[in-house]
Amino acid sequence: MTILILGGAGRTGARIHHRLTTRGVPTRLASRRTGFDWHHPETWPAALEGMSAAYVCFSPDLALPGVPGKMEAFGRLAARSGLERLVLLSGRGEEGARASETALRAGGVPTTVLRCSWFQQNFSEHFLTGPVRRGSLRLPAPDVPEAFVDLDDVADAAVRALTRTVPRDAVYELSGPELLTFTDVVAVLSGVCGRGIAFEPVDVPTFVADLAVDGIPREDAEPLAYLFTEILDGRNASLGDGIEQLLGRRASPFSSYARVAAETGVWA
Ligand SMILES: NC(=O)c1ccc[n+]([C@@H]2O[C@H](COP(=O)([O-])OP(=O)(O)OC[C@H]3O[C@@H](n4cnc5c(N)ncnc54)[C@H](OP(=O)(O)O)[C@@H]3O)[C@@H](O)[C@H]2O)c1
Structure with missing residues (x-):
């Protein structure tokens, strides 16, 4: 099992990478510095090849216009590439982010949404x-x-969703x-x-x-x-209970x- 971390050098990605490598879980980091670019879909297949799961972190923001189209294409490619699980970093109360969440699921890969x-x-x-x-x-x-x-809580929640069985297509509100x-x-x-x-x-x-x-x-x-x-x-x-649900502790x-x-x- 190797986990792809998109935005792997970023604020959430680096924290997730550190946690997974500490546990001995193989990872692959992907962003522009490794040749993966959200604006160039031809760079996506190489990142996905051989991966079992992916942490999906879009930059600069999932809620911006045009992002749902990219999410749909990425979700379909993830399915064709044989991925078994996606964990998407999303935002609370954002219409655009909601559309991106739905679009990523178009390929049918079980997808956990972390709405932060x-x-x-x-x-x-x-x-x-x-x-x-x-x-x-x-x-x-x-x-x-x-x-x-706290981003350390977000990273703990993401690692949990990436490595343990969670309900298919669950949405967690993290606050x-x-x-x-x-x-x-x-x-x-x-x-x-x-x-x-x-x-x-x-x-x-x-x-x-x-x-x-x-x-x-x-x-x-x-x-x-x-x-x-x-x-x-x-x-x-309002408060979300995603941290308690995923981690069994207070945020x-x-x-x-x-x-x-x-x-x-x-x-x-
Ligand atoms: N800030 C908030 O309060 C908040 C709240 C809720 C949700 N969010 C969501 O959090 C996400 C950002 O997460 P984050 O803070 O962990 O990320 P981040 O630190 O801003 O960035 C992660 C990485 O993305 C890479 N990147 C930038 N442009 C790229 C591109 N065109 N293609 C591929 N990779 C690219 C960069 O690496 P390279 O330079 O190597 O490409 C960067 O290190 C957004 O989707 C946002 O909607 C944010």
């Missing part, structure tokens, strides 16, 4: 690292509650254990950093200009902003993540 809340690590491993460092979290969103999930507004989040971050960090809702052009300060180009920032204005409206203000709170991240010096 906002990642806690967006504040330290992604586009919000710079704003936290500067003490000013400005987002194109109101101060809605979100159930931020953290509590609802926090962005005001709550900056209070926690201020505490662990020992200095004030403020939250401020801003319009999309201001958000895009802020991300440019951290070197994130307009073509990447605008789709992110579009997604935030769509999903950060309170629709995901890890934001405060634990923030304390550990601060100790690494990422916000210094």
Whole structure:
């Protein structure tokens, strides 16, 4: 049994790779650096050849227009390539992501969907690292509650779904254990950093200009902003029980993540 990890060098992929190799499970990583590109379907068969299962992580985001077509083609190819299981990283409350989930199943390979809340690590491993460092979290969103999930919990859940028998075609809602507004989040971050960090809702052009300060180009920032204005409206203000269902334990709170991240010096 060899497991294909798409986006294997990324935030979730690297964590899953580490867990599987620690257990001695053979893996193959695939992304542009290994010759696999979501925009070039002719690069997909070589990645799938000889694999028994795959972790499917689309970049930059599963909810963007045009992605369901790619998911359908990939799901059909996975079936022809003999894969027995797919585990898809998805997002909660996103219409586009829902369409991608359905499309991936078109080939008939049993598919587990991990529908995730906002990642806690967006504040330290992604586009919000710079704003936290500067003490000013400005987002194109109101101060809605979100159930931020820890990527280590997501990786544990993915490994479980990849290596153990789970109900065919199950959907798991993965969230953290509590609802926090962005005001709550900056209070926690201020505490662990020992200095004030403020939250401020801003319009999309201001958000895009802020991300440019951290070197994130307009073509990447605008789709992110579009997604935030769509999903950060309170629709995901509920807890999911996927971590408990898959792992039999409680999800890890934001405060634990923030304390550990601060100790690494990422916000210094
Ligand atoms: N951020 C959130 O809060 C959140 C919440 C719910 C769901 N999600 C979902 O999480 C997914 C992203 O997961 P992640 O954070 O683990 O990924 P990531 O760290 O952003 O990226 C994973 C890898 O994808 C590869 N990649 C980029 N473009 C590619 C392409 N065209 N073809 C093939 N590989 C490509 C990159 O490696 P190379 O440079 O080698 O190609 C990168 O290392 C998205 O689908 C998003 O919808 C995110």
